Amino acid sequence: MRDKIVAGNWKMNKTLPESKALIKDIKNAIKNEELQNIRVIVAPTFVNLRSAVKKAKKSVVEIAAQNMHQADSGAYTGEISAEMLKSIGVKIVILGHSERREYFGETDSLLSKKVDQALNSKLEVIFCFGEVLEDRKSENHFKIVESQLKNGLFHLREKDWKHIILAYEPVWAIGTGETASPEQAQEMHKLIRKLIAENYNQSIANDVSILYGGSVKPTNAKEIFSKEDVDGGLIGGAALKADDFVALIQAIK
Ligand code: PGA
Numbered sequence: 001m002r003d004k005i006v007a008g009n010w011k012m013n014k015t016l017p018e019s020k021a022l023i024k025d026i027k028n029a030i031k032n033e034e035l036q037n038i039r040v041i042v043a044p045t046f047v048n049l050r051s052a053v054k055k056a057k058k059s060v061v062e063i064a065a066q067n068m069h070q071a072d073s074g075a076y077t078g079e080i081s082a083e084m085l086k087s088i089g090v091k092i093v094i095l096g097h098s099e100r101r102e103y104f105g106e107t108d109s110l111l112s113k114k115v116d117q118a119l120n121s122k123l124e125v126i127f128c129f130g131e132v133l134e135d136r137k138s139e140n141h142f143k144i145v146e147s148q149l150k151n152g153l154f155h156l157r158e159k160d161w162k163h164i165i166l167a168y169e170p171v172w173a174i175g176t177g178e179t180a181s182p183e184q185a186q187e188m189h190k191l192i193r194k195l196i197a198e199n200y201n202q203s204i205a206n207d208v209s210i211l212y213g214g215s216v217k218p219t220n221a222k223e224i225f226s227k228e229d230v231d232g233g234l235i236g237g238a239a240l241k242a243d244d245f246v247a248l249i250q251a252i253k
Contacts, residue, residue: 001037002206002207002208002209002231003037003038003039003209003231003232004037004038004039004209004225004231004232004252005038005039005040005041005165005209005211005231005232005233006038006039006040006041006232006233006235006245006248006249006252007039007040007041007042007043007064007094007126007165007167007211007232007233007234007235007239008041008042008043008235008236008239008240008245009043009066009094009097009213009234009235009236009239010022010042010043010044010045010066010239010240011045011066011099011236012045013045013240014044014045014048014240015048016047016048016051019044019045019048019051019052020048020051020052020055022042022240022242023042023044023052023055023056023061024055025242026040026042026061026242026245026246027055027056027059027061029242029243029246030059030060030061030246030249031059033249033250033253034253035060035249035253038232038249038252038253039060039062039232040060040061040062040249041061041062041063041064041092041126042056042061042062042063042064042239042245043063043064043065043066043092043094044063045066046065046066046080049063049065049085049088049090050088050089053088053089053090062091062092063089063090063091063092064090064091064092064093064094064126065080065085065090065092065093065094066093066094066097067080067093067094067095067097067100068080068081068082068084068085068093068095068114068117068118068123069081069082069114069117070110070113070114070116070117071117072117082117082118082120082121082123083121085121085123086121086122086123090123091122091123091124092123092124092125092126093118093123093124093125093126094125094126094128094167094234095111095114095115095118095125095126095127095128096111096114096127096128096129096148096152097128097169098128098130098169098171098174099174102171108147108148108151108152109151111127111151111152112151112152112153112155115127115152115153115156115164119156119160119163122163123163124163124164124165125163125164125165126165126166126167126211126234127152127153127164127165127166127167128167128169128213128234129145129148129149129152129166129167129168129169130145130148130168130169130170130171130174130213130214131144131145131170131171131172132171132172133171133172136170136172141170141188142188142191145168145188145191145192146191146195149192149195149196150199154199158200158201158204161196161200161204161207161208162207164208165208165209165211166192166208166209166210166211167210167211167212167213167234168185168188168189168192168210168211168212168213169212169213169214169234170184170188170214171214172214173213173214173215174213174214174215174236175215175236175237176214176215177215178214178215179214179215179216179220179224180212180214182223182224182226182227182230183227185212185224185227185230186227186228186229186230189210189212189227189229189230190228190229192210192229193205193206193208193210193229196208209231209232210229210230210231211230211231211232211233211234212224212230212232212233212234213233213234213235213236215237216233216234216235216238216248217237217238217244217248218238218244218247218248218251221233221247221248221251221252222251225251225252232252233248233252235248
């Protein structure tokens with residue numbers, strides 16, 4: 001059975017003390033919860049990852065990085081390698097977030113290299129993709145998502161898929177307050193699973209967790225998470241307050 005996942009992407013938010021406090025609050029709020037098959041992941045900024053790993057120890061909270069470089073090491077000023085993340089106890093990395101694609105020029109072909117590098121270093125990958133508003137308006141959204149998956153992930157071997165979490169995030173719904181309807185999310189997630197079944201097999205398609213991202217909040221989470229092919233959420237804004245984030249974890253139970 002595939003995992004349900006609530007993952008918080010903190011983006012460029014939270015100083016070190018704020019980051020520590022938020023992890024502590026989340027930990028305390030969920031310590032007595034039954035979370036069978038439910039994973040809770042948070043992704044603080046690079047400089048706070050080491051402390052986050054320590055703070056989350058002995059709790060169910062897992063720590064992810066928001067990005068990494070595709071090379072092993074070398075003259076790449078300002079960049080962070082997969083091995084660096086591993087060496088401080090980070091086991092998961094978010095790749096291909098739409099903000100990385102849009103503001104930092106990350107392309108499908110670059111992302112496929114990053115995915116390979118992460119998997120080579122035994123990191124689990126949360127791979128993000130999704131269409132922009134114009135694609136949806138012109139009804140190209142299915143084609144765009146298919147090409148993002150094909151170019152970013154469909155070179156992987158069957159066994160690699162155990163280490164992949166997908167996050168469908170329609171760009172028009174990120175940070176805008178506008179959410180895809182539960183039906184729109186389900187429709188896309190179902191297509192994604194079908195594409196994986198066609199390119200690999202049904203068992204891989206059934207086992208991969210597909211998260212929805214884009215203005216998920218306590219008021220809309222239950223309905224979105226209740227859809228058959230939606231296995232949780234990648235959360236931005238609502239992950240920055242412990243109460244909201246914990247409400248999302250409760251919404252998936
Ligand atoms: P949002 O961000 O929840 O603030 O829309 C989602 C994301 O960027 O992953």
